[in-house]
Amino acid sequence: MLISALLIAFTGCKSGQKTTLDANNPFLGEYTTPFEVPPFDKIDTSHYLPAFIEGIKQHDAEIAAIIDNTEAPTFENTILAFDKSGKLLSRVSKVFFNVNEAHTNDQMQEIAKKVSPILSKHNDDISMNARLFERIKAVYDKRSETNLDAQQIRAVEKYYRDFERQGANLSKEDQDQLRKINEELSMLAIHFGDNMLSETNKNFQLVIDNTADLDGLPEGVISAAAETAKVAGMDGKWVFTLSKPSMIPFLQYAKNRALREKIYRGYFMRGNNNNANDNKKIVADMVRLRAEKAALLGFNNYAAYTIDENMAKTTQTVDDFLNKLMVAALPLAKKELLEMQQIADKEGAGFKLDSWDWWFYAEKLRKMKYDLDENELKPYFSLTNVRDGMFAVAGKLYGITFNKVTNLPVYQQDVETFEVKEADGTHLGILYLDYYPRDTKGGGAWCTDFRASGWENGKKVDPVISIVCNFTPPTGDMPALLNWDETTTLFHEFGHALHGLFTQGKFTRTAGNVPQDYVELPSQVMENWAGEPEVLRMYAKHYKTGEVI
Numbered sequence: 001m002l003i004s005a006l007l008i009a010f011t012g013c014k015s016g017q018k019t020t021l022d023a024n025n026p027f028l029g030e031y032t033t034p035f036e037v038p039p040f041d042k043i044d045t046s047h048y049l050p051a052f053i054e055g056i057k058q059h060d061a062e063i064a065a066i067i068d069n070t071e072a073p074t075f076e077n078t079i080l081a082f083d084k085s086g087k088l089l090s091r092v093s094k095v096f097f098n099v100n101e102a103h104t105n106d107q108m109q110e111i112a113k114k115v116s117p118i119l120s121k122h123n124d125d126i127s128m129n130a131r132l133f134e135r136i137k138a139v140y141d142k143r144s145e146t147n148l149d150a151q152q153i154r155a156v157e158k159y160y161r162d163f164e165r166q167g168a169n170l171s172k173e174d175q176d177q178l179r180k181i182n183e184e185l186s187m188l189a190i191h192f193g194d195n196m197l198s199e200t201n202k203n204f205q206l207v208i209d210n211t212a213d214l215d216g217l218p219e220g221v222i223s224a225a226a227e228t229a230k231v232a233g234m235d236g237k238w239v240f241t242l243s244k245p246s247m248i249p250f251l252q253y254a255k256n257r258a259l260r261e262k263i264y265r266g267y268f269m270r271g272n273n274n275n276a277n278d279n280k281k282i283v284a285d286m287v288r289l290r291a292e293k294a295a296l297l298g299f300n301n302y303a304a305y306t307i308d309e310n311m312a313k314t315t316q317t318v319d320d321f322l323n324k325l326m327v328a329a330l331p332l333a334k335k336e337l338l339e340m341q342q343i344a345d346k347e348g349a350g351f352k353l354d355s356w357d358w359w360f361y362a363e364k365l366r367k368m369k370y371d372l373d374e375n376e377l378k379p380y381f382s383l384t385n386v387r388d389g390m391f392a393v394a395g396k397l398y399g400i401t402f403n404k405v406t407n408l409p410v411y412q413q414d415v416e417t418f419e420v421k422e423a424d425g426t427h428l429g430i431l432y433l434d435y436y437p438r439d440t441k442g443g444g445a446w447c448t449d450f451r452a453s454g455w456e457n458g459k460k461v462d463p464v465i466s467i468v469c470n471f472t473p474p475t476g477d478m479p480a481l482l483n484w485d486e487t488t489t490l491f492h493e494f495g496h497a498l499h500g501l502f503t504q505g506k507f508t509r510t511a512g513n514v515p516q517d518y519v520e521l522p523s524q525v526m527e528n529w530a531g532e533p534e535v536l537r538m539y540a541k542h543y544k545t546g547e548v549i
Contacts, residue, residue, distance in 0.1 A: 022047070022050060024042075025047045025050060025051060026038075026039045026042045026043055026047060027043075027047055027048075027051035027054075027055075027088065027091060027092045027095075028050075028051060028054060028088075033408065033409060034405070034407055034408055035408070035419070035427070035430050035462070035464070036451075037408050037409065037417075037430055037450065037451075037464050038095050038409070038411075038450050038464070039409055040099075040409040040410055040411045041409040042409070043095065045105070045107040045108060045111065048092060048096050048108075048111050048115075049111060049114075049115065051088070051091075051092040052089070052092055052093075052096075052115050052118070052119075054088060055086070055088040055089030055090075055091070055092050055093075056089060056118070056119075056122050058086075058087075058088050058089070059085055059086040059088075059089050059122070059126075060122075060125075062081070062085035062086065063082075063085065063126060063129065063132060065081070066078055066081050066082060066085075066132060066135065067129065067131040067132050067135065069135075072138075073134075073135040073136075073138040073139050074139065074146070075139055075146065075148055075152055075156065078135045078136060078138075078139050079136065079139055079152070079155055079156050079159060080507075082132070082136070082159065083155060083159075083507050083508050083509055084456075084508070089122075091451075093119075094448075094449065094450050094451065095450060096108075096111070096112075096115075097112075098448050098450060098466065099411050100112055101193075101441075101442050101446075101448075101468070102411065102412070102434055102440075102441050102442070102466075102468045103411050103412045103438070103440045103441060104197070104440050104441075105440060109190075109194055112190050113187070113190055113191075116186040116187055116189075116190050117183045117186055117187060119186070120179075120182045120183045120185075120186040121179070121183065123166075123182075124166075124167075124175075124178070124179045124182055127162070127163055127166035127167060127168060128166070128167055128168060128170075128175045128178075128179070130168075133163050133168040136156075136159055136160055136163060137160065139156055140156050140157065140159075140160040143156045143157070151505065151506055151507065151510065152507075154507075154510050155507040155509050155510050158509050158510060158513075159509055161309070162509075165297065165305075165308075165309065167296070167297065170296065170297075174296050177292075177296060178293065178296055178297075181289050181292055181293045181296075182293075184285070184289055185286060185289050185290070185293075188282050188285055188286050188289070189286075191282055192271075192279055192282050192283070192286070193442070194277075195271055195277035195278070195279050195282070196270060196271060196277075196279070196442075196443070197442060198277045199242075199270035199271055199273070199277050200242045200243070200270060200442075200443050201241070201242070201243070201438075201439040201440075201441075202439065203273070203275070203277060204241070204242050204263075204266040204267075204270075205232070205239050205240070205241060206239070206240040206241075206250070206259065206262060206263045206266070207229070207234065207237055207238070207239055208225070208237060208238040208239075208240070208259070209236075209237045209238075213254075213256050213259060214238060214254075215254070215255045215256065216253045216254050216255035216256075217249065217250065217253045217254055218249065218253060218375045220375075220378075220475060220478060220481065221249040221250070221253065222238065223475045223476055223478070224245070224246065224472070224473070224475045225238035225239055225240050225246070226238055227475055227476075228240070228241065228246065240263060241437075242263070242266055242267050242270070242443075243437040243443070243470055244437075244443070244470055245437060245470065245471060245472035245473065245486075246437075247263055247264075247267060248359065248483075248485075249375075250263055251263065251264060251356065251358075251359035251360060252359045252360060252362075252363045252374070253360070253363065253375070254360070257351075257356075257357070257360075260356045260357070260360060261354070261356045263356075264355065264356035265356070268355075271283075287302075290302035293305070301315070303315050303318075306516075309515065309516075310515040310516050310517045310518075311515050311517045311518055312517050336362070336365065337353065339365055340353060340357075340358070340361035340362060340364070340365050341353050341361075343361055343364050343365060343368065344357070344361060374483055374484065377483070377484060377549070378472075378481040378482065378483055379481060379542050379543055379544065380540045380541060380542050380543075380547075380549040381481060381482040381483070381484070381486075381487045381540060382479045382480065382481055382482070382543040383435060383471065383474075383479065383480035383481070383482055384479065384480075385539045385540070385541055385543065386482055386487050386490055386491075386539060387433070387490070388539060389535065389538050389539020389540070390490060390491050390494045390526070390529075390530075390539075392538050392539065393526075393529050393535055393538070394494070394498060398423075398498075398502075399422070399423030400420055400421060400422060400423065400428060400501075401420070401421045401423075402418045402419070402420055402431065403418060403419045403421065404416065404417070404418050405417050405418065405419050405430075408430070410432070412434065412438075414434070414435065414436055415432055415433065415434045416432070416433045416435075417430060417431070417432055417433075418430070418431045418433070420501055427462055428462065428501055429453070429462045429463040429464065429465060429500075429501045430462070430463070430464045430465070431465050431466075431467070431497060431501070432450075432464070432465070432466035432467070433466075433467050434466065434467065434468045434469065435469050435471045435473075435480065436469075436470070436471060436473040436480070437470040437471075437473070441468070441470065443470060444470065445467075445468065445469040445470060445489050445490075445492075445493050446467075446468055446493065447465065447466070447467050447468075447493045447494075447496035447497050447500065447523075448465075448466050448468070449463055449464060449465050449466065449500050450464040450465075450466060451463055451464040452500065452503070452508070452511070452512060453500065453501070453503040453504070453505075453511060453512065454505070454506075454508055454511055455505075455506050463500050463501055463503065465497045465500045465501055467490075467493045467494065467496075467497055469486075469489065469490065469493065471486045471489075471490070472486065479543055481543065487530055488527050488530045488531070489527075491526050491527045491529060491530040492523045492524070492526060492527040493523065494523075494526050495522040495523035495524065495525055495526030495527060496519075496522060496523045498522060498526065499512065499519075499522040499523075500512060536548075536549055
C-alpha cells in the first residue's frame with residue numbers, strides 16, 4: 001500500500017512521470033560503462049523512484065526466500081543469503097543519496113522526502129521480522145559449534161547485534177512505537193538537511209558595492225567575489241557567501257569589523273532565523289525522538305546507544321577523553337586570546353574581541369610571531385600540485401598509481417576521475433574527485449562510495465570511491481590555490497578513500513564497516529603526511545616559478 005501511495009503521490013508532482021518499469025532505466029540492468037561505474041550520462045531523475053520500488057520488491061522476495069527455507073538455518077542459507085541480498089536497492093540508494101548531497105535539485109529533494117519513509121518502513125520490516133531473526137539467532141547460538149572461520153563468526157555476531165539494536169527483541173507494541181520514531185527521524189533528517197542547504201547557499205549574501213569595504217582583502221579574494229557577483233547578475237559589485245572559501249578569507253583579512261560580524265552571524269545563525277528554513281523545532285523533535293528510541297532499546301540516552309557499538313563503549317570514556325583535551329587545550333587558547341586582545345588594544349581597537357574577530361587577529365598574531373601570512377603560502381598549494389602530491393605519497397607508501405581517465409560519465413562537469421592500479425598494474429578501483437562549492441552541494445568535505453569493495457560469485461568487486469569537497473575555485477587565469485586547512489583536508493579525505501580502495505573482505509557487513517571512533521584513523525594518518533618536510537618538498541611548489549616552499 002505504501003509503495004502504491006508513493007507512486008500516486010510522485011506521479012501527481014510531475015506530469016507525465018513514468019512509474020512503470022522501463023527497459024531503458026539504467027539501474028535495472030547491468031552497467032555497460034567502463035569499469036561498470038554508474039552511467040550518470042544516462043540517469044534521469046525519473047529513473048530513481050521506479051528503481052527504488054523494484055529494489056524493495058526484489059529485496060522483499062530475497063528475504064522471503066530466506067525465511068521460507070525449510071532447511072535448518074546455516075551460515076550459507078541465512079547469514080550469507082542475507083548479506084548478499086538487496087543489491088539493486090543498494091545500487092540505486094548509493095547513487096541517489098550521494099548525488100542528492102553533492103549535486104541536488106528540487107526534483108531530487110522531493111524524491112528524498114517521498115522515499116525516506118518508505119525506506120524506513122522497509123528497513124524496519126526486515127529488522128523486526130521475527131522469523132528472519134529466529135533464523136539468525138539460531139546460527140548465532142551455534143556459531144562456535146559449526147566450524148565457522150573468524151570472518152564468518154564476525155559477520156554472524158554483527159548481524160545478530162544489528163537486529164537486537166534495531167528492535168528485534170522488543171514487544172509488538174514497542175516495535176510499533178519504534179517504527180513511528182524511525183519514520184519521523186528519517187523525515188526530520190531530510191528537512192534539516194534541505195534547510196541547511198538553503199540557509200548556506202541561498203538565503204545569505206554579503207553584497208559589497210563600496211571598494212572601501214574591501215580594505216585588507218587579498219586580490220585573489222576580491223577577484224573571486226567579483227566573479228560570484230557577476231554570476232549572480234550583480235556585475236560591478238562583490239558578493240561573499242557562506243561557503244568556506246568565500247567566508248573564511250573575509251573573516252581573516254577584511255578590516256571592516258561590522259561586515260565581519262555580519263557574515264559570521266549569517267553563518268552561525270543558519271537554521272535559527274525564524275523563517276521557512278528554521279531548524280529549531282526540527283532539532284528539538286530529533287532530540288526528543290532519539291531519547292525515546294534509546295529508552296525503548298534499554299539505554300539511558302541516545303549517546304549511550306550510539307557509543308555502545310563503538311570502541312569507546314561508554315559515554316564516561318568519551319567524557320574523560322574530552323576533559324583531558326580540554327585541560328591541555330584551554331590554557332593555550334586563553335593565552336592566544338590574550339595575545340590577540342593585546343594586538344587589538346595596541347592598535348586602539350577599543351573593543352573586547354568577539355568570535356567574528358578571531359580569524360582576523362589570529363592572522364595578525366601569526367604574522368607578528370612567525371612572519372607568516374597564509375595568503376603568501378597559497379601559491380605553493382595549487383590544487384593540482386596538492387592532488388599529485390598525495391597521489392605520490394600513496395605511490396611511495398603502497399606502490400599504487402593514479403591515472404586520469406576522461407571517458408567515464410560524471411554527475412557534474414567539474415568532477416575528475418582516476419583509475420587506481422596496484423603496483424603490478426592490475427585494476428584496484430576508481431576515484432572521483434569533486435572539488436568546488438556550488439549551490440547544489442552540501443557544505444564540508446566527505447568521502448563516500450558509489451560501489452563498495454566486495455565479492456560476488458567468487459569474483460572480487462572493485463570499489464568506486466568519491467571525494468567531495470568545497471575548496472577555493474580557480475578565478476580568471478589563476479588556478480585553484482588552497483590554504484593549509486584545505487590542503488590537509490584533501491589529504492584527510494584521501495585517507496578515507498584509501499581505506500575504501502584497500503578494503504578486503506568476503507562479507508558486506510564486515511568489509512570496511514568499522515566503528516565510528518576508528519573510521520578517522522586512516523584519514524588522520526594520511527593527513528599527517530601532508531606537513532612532513534620530505535612530503536612538502538614533493539608537492540609544495542609555487543604554481544608560477546616551481547620554487548619549493
